[in-house]
Amino acid sequence: MTDVTFMPDRPRHDIARLSAEFRMPGDYVSHAPCGHGHINDTYEVRVNQAGTAVRYILQRINHTIFTRPDLVMENIHRVTTHIADKLHEARATDVYRRVLTLVPCRDGRRWHEDSNGNHWRAYLYVEGAEAHSHVNSTALAEEAAKSFGRFQHLLADLPLPRLADTIPDFHHTRSRYDTLMLAAEENRAGRRGQVEEALDWCRSHESMVDRLLDGLSSGLLPERITHNDTKINNVMIDHHTGEGICVMDLDTVMPGLVLYDFGDLVRTTAISTAEDEQDTSLVQMRLPMFEALVRGYLSSARSFLTGAEIDHLAFSGKLITFETGLRFLTDYLNGDLYFKTRHPEHNLERFRVQAKLVESIERQQSAMEEVVASVRGQS
Numbered sequence: 484m485t486d487v488t489f490m491p492d493r494p495r496h497d498i499a500r501l502s503a504e505f506r507m508p509g510d511y512v513s514h515a516p517c518g519h520g521h522i523n524d525t526y527e528v529r530v531n532q533a534g535t536a537v538r539y540i541l542q543r544i545n546h547t548i549f550t551r552p553d554l555v556m557e558n559i560h561r562v563t564t565h566i567a568d569k570l571h572e573a574r575a576t577d578v579y580r581r582v583l584t585l586v587p588c589r590d591g592r593r594w595h596e597d598s599n600g601n602h603w604r605a606y607l608y609v610e611g612a613e614a615h616s617h618v619n620s621t622a623l624a625e626e627a628a629k630s631f632g633r634f635q636h637l638l639a640d641l642p643l644p645r646l647a648d649t650i651p652d653f654h655h656t657r658s659r660y661d662t663l664m665l666a667a668e669e670n671r672a673g674r675r676g677q678v679e680e681a682l683d684w685c686r687s688h689e690s691m692v693d694r695l696l697d698g699l700s701s702g703l704l705p706e707r708i709t710h711n712d713t714k715i716n717n718v719m720i721d722h723h724t725g726e727g728i729c730v731m732d733l734d735t736v737m738p739g740l741v742l743y744d745f746g747d748l749v750r751t752t753a754i755s756t757a758e759d760e761q762d763t764s765l766v767q768m769r770l771p772m773f774e775a776l777v778r779g780y781l782s783s784a785r786s787f788l789t790g791a792e793i794d795h796l797a798f799s800g801k802l803i804t805f806e807t808g809l810r811f812l813t814d815y816l817n818g819d820l821y822f823k824t825r826h827p828e829h830n831l832e833r834f835r836v837q838a839k840l841v842e843s844i845e846r847q848q849s850a851m852e853e854v855v856a857s858v859r860g861q862s
Contacts, residue, residue, distance in 0.1 A: 496601075498541060502528050504595040505586050505605040507539055514541070523734070527608065538608035539586060543601050544594070549734055552602035554647035556594050559604075559733045560585060561646065562708070566637045580609050580719075581728050609729050612719035618752045621775035622725065623715065628748055628779030630718045630727030631710060635741055638708040639787045646708060646737050653711060653735065654743045656692040656802060659809045660685070663816070672818035678831065681812055684838055691802055695740055695795065703791050709739035713748045741784070741792055742799035748776050749800025750807060754840055759832045766839035768800070773851055777858045785859075793859055797851035801844040808837030 498514040509532035517527040517540065524543040529536055544552045566582040575581060586605035588595050595603045618624050652658050667675055667682055675682075698704035710717070712735050719729040751758075753772040756765050777796060781788075814821040815830035824830055844851070 496524070496543065496597075498526050498528065501595065501597065501603055502530070502539070502541055502605075504588050504603070505539070505541070506589055507537075507586065507605065508532055509537065512536065528605075538610070540606040540608055541603065542605070543603050544734070546600070546602060549649055551647070551649070552594065555649050555734050556602075556604060558646045558649060558736055559583075560593055561641065562638060562733060562736050565641050566634075569637050577728070579607055580612065583607075583609075583729065583731060583733065609719050609731075611723070612721045612728055614716045614719055614731065616716050618715050618772065621771055623720070624752050624772050624775040625779035626720060626725065626727040627713075627715050627718045627752065628745075628776040629783045630730055630779075631713050631744055631748065632780040632782070632784030634710060634730045635707060635744065636784055636787055641708055648737050649735060650737075653737070654739060654803070654806065655696065656806045656809075657696060659806050659813070660689060660692045663809045663813045666813045666816040670816065672816060674816055674818075678812060678816065681831075681834060681838070685809065685812070688805055688841070691798075691805060694798065695742055695802060698791065698795070699740060704740055704742070704795070705789065705792075706738050707741050708736065709741060709744045711735035711737065711739060711743060711747075713744045714751050741788065742795050743803060745776070745780055745796055746799030746801075746803030748780070749773060749844075750804045750837075750840065752776060753800065754836075756836065758836050759829060760836050761832055763835050763839045766836055766843060768840055768843040768847055770847055770850055770854070773800070774854045774858070777855055781858055793855065796855050797848060800851075801841055801848070804837050804840045804844065808834045808841065811837060 499511045502511055502514070507528065507530050509530040512529040512531050514526045514528045517525045523545050526541045528539045528541050530539065544555060546552050549555045563583050563585060567578055567584070570578045570581055584607040585593055586607060587593060593604065597603065615623060618627070663685060667678070695704060699706060710730065710733070712732055717730060717732045718727045719731060720726070721728050749768070753769050753776065755767040755769055760766060780796075781793070811822065811830045811833040815834065819827070819830055822830055
């Protein structure tokens with residue numbers, strides 16, 4: 484999950500002037516805010532190229548979150564170039580719709596730094612497709628999982644050097660757990676009295692926090708290139724075919740475990756409610772959605788995954804859901820310094836939903852493992 488940090492009112496930017504820093508042939512026509520992201524400032528820019536309207540994406544990188552924009556951009560350049568090369572080798576059609584394409588600056592650089600120290604980048608606009616905010620069908624869930632599996636597959640042979648860690652220890656569950664316990668001890672916002680039961684619940688689940696980390700350190704689970712924000716709205720779906728054609732939002736692409744990506748797909752797609760649903764009795768892990776995710780993911784990723792990775796697919800959703808709950812509860816204890824909130828109990832409500840989802844997964848663990856075994860046997 485990309486971090487949703489509170490941001491003050493964002494300054495106005497001279498988008499027309501900034502667009503001129505990039506190789507966008509033609510005359511600037513207009514721009515408009517694009518998407519609903521909480522991290523970067525994103526604009527759709529329209530340019531007139533010999534009478535044809537052409538669209539680009541112009542984006543300001545949030546350097547409060549990504550303190551090394553240069554490393555972010557180097558990762559993105561390497562990843563998108565590698566995927567494009569692989570697609571061209573495979574003689575794929577519409578390559579420029581199937582991977583994000585960076586537009587260079589007029590001076591040849593991959594990003595522009597303005598006079599205020601902001602870092603800007605530009606992409607070709609992926610035409611004829613859209614990102615969905617909600618998963619309303621198993622078909623859409625399957626396409627999303629297939630897209631992220633394909634993304635990982637295309638990057639499985641990315642040559643050294645290792646990609647940079649744009650957010651170190653992003654999915655280090657032991658660190659997340661220890662940080663929560665420290666926040667409870669410090670009690671900075673004076674809220675510990677409201678969360679003793681929640682803390683006890685977290686302690687009762689501590690045994691799971693090291694499972695994937697131990698697998699990584701022992702060599703059982705290989706480090707790979709992962710997306711780390713596998714929400715449905717980070718996949719462009721073709722208007723006509725319904726195919727997931729392009730994975731977006733590459734700021735958090737870095738070394739990790741494929742299980743982090745699949746686990747977050749389960750957390751964000753298979754849940755029956757919003758992540759801040761107040762009636763937690765409605766929170767369920769939807770087994771049909773989980774089956775669709777497994778089916779889609781293995782259809783594109785099966786050929787490069789190890790047996791151990793597949794063995795942990797059913798577990799991964801529970802771990803990443805638990806980890807996300809730890810983060811919400813930590814922020815609540817610290818006074819809501821990290822995630823954007825709409826009211827004082829918002830982060831606590833989010834934690835409770837994650838906890839209920841973990842419990843729902845636990846009740847269906849055997850059924851989930853049977854789904855993985857069945858789909859695995861078919862692939």
